[in-house]
Amino acid sequence: MCLGIPGEIISIEEDDQQMRKAKVRFGGITRDAYLDLVPDAAVGDYVIVHVGFAISKVDAEKAQQTFDLLEEMDKDNALSG
């Protein structure tokens, strides 16, 4: 129900309801998603899509934090033997 999938915006248009509609690519699949909840999203951005609406823009810098933590773990463990 709360499934949200990250995908890349490949184009944006306005639909007949005056809403910002994007084509979003999820791997090999492209689907429409509305961008009204993420007004600053642009082509090339990754967004999390839930029931046809993008609910957030993926922050690439913050996404790196998990991998930075893994690297830190390596260093700590090397030090502690």
Added chain:
Amino acid sequence: MRYLDEYRDGAAAQKMLRQIARTVTHPWTVMEVCGSHTHALLKYGIDQLLPDELTLIHGPGCPVCVTPVEIIDQAIALATRPDVIFASYGDMLRVPGSGKDLLSVKAEGGDVRMVYSPLDALKLARENPDKKLVFFAIGFETTAPANAMAVFLAERDGVDNFFMLTSHVLIPPAMEAIAAAPANRVQGFLAPGHVCTVTGYTQYETLAAKYHIPIVVTGFEPLDLLQGIYMLVKQLEAGSHEVENQYARSVKREGNPQAQALIEKVFEVIDHKWRGIGVIPASGLRLKGPYARFDAAKALAVESPPSEEAPVCIAGLVLQGVKKPVDCPAFGTACTPEHCLGAPMVSSEGACAAYYLYARREETRA
């Protein structure tokens, strides 16, 4: 796929697991509130890889599971009407009401449609002006903005044959009910990443401070979950009770302001009954003001017989984290995804479905 594959890396997961094992010195009981978390934990076998000291309790975060049987019965009564097209997310179609489910209504000739988005339902209303289109609007805060948008557009464009049967629930009041219960065993929470994408997590800070309980907002991939558990264990071992954000690539502290504004425009907060749990104060949403006329329960006279639950089903205790799905005498026998007695067996977020799908047929330690 970017932002998915790298969070499913086996070697990185092993590393995170070793770090969790190194950090744990005491037994801890933590709850993943969200049903999508439960499914991911079982799908990737994380529940079986964690150190023995850690016990996971599955929370009530499955909107399909907690929709009251009375509202399912109302949905069935509406779907049966010849002047109604009933549109729903697929998950709801096989949830048992007192007598039958929505899929049986469809089999008997009712016009029941499965939709992917509330705007698909609105489109059906525009295309069928001679019918009443009723959309089954269920969900947590993640889904509320999309459902709110459908009603907002219906009002703006005068789509007067569009109605919503709502059963919208809110996560923080449910977490508070769990934390405040005298028999509570939960010492830390993994909070749902997509709910917090919409709402932010300031409300969770209030909960953490009030109940001295650490909370980590967590994503849905295996590495996200392991990192979330690691962060939670570190706090538990240190005796701290902060709100931390593991899923920062999607969640901001203040959440999504556009989504929140839309929810506030269309909905108001009410006390709400959770199936199997009971009424939780200020834990639901209903349409308000100029949008109330789209409320199917009010606008269309719905009559359904008194509701009844299957007596053998222990869904309520499973949803409260008191029992595991395998503790149920009907699990995997009288109750399977093909023919179920309780909603947690058919929902893609239900704990019973997760145990059935990922072959946890016996009590496991986690």
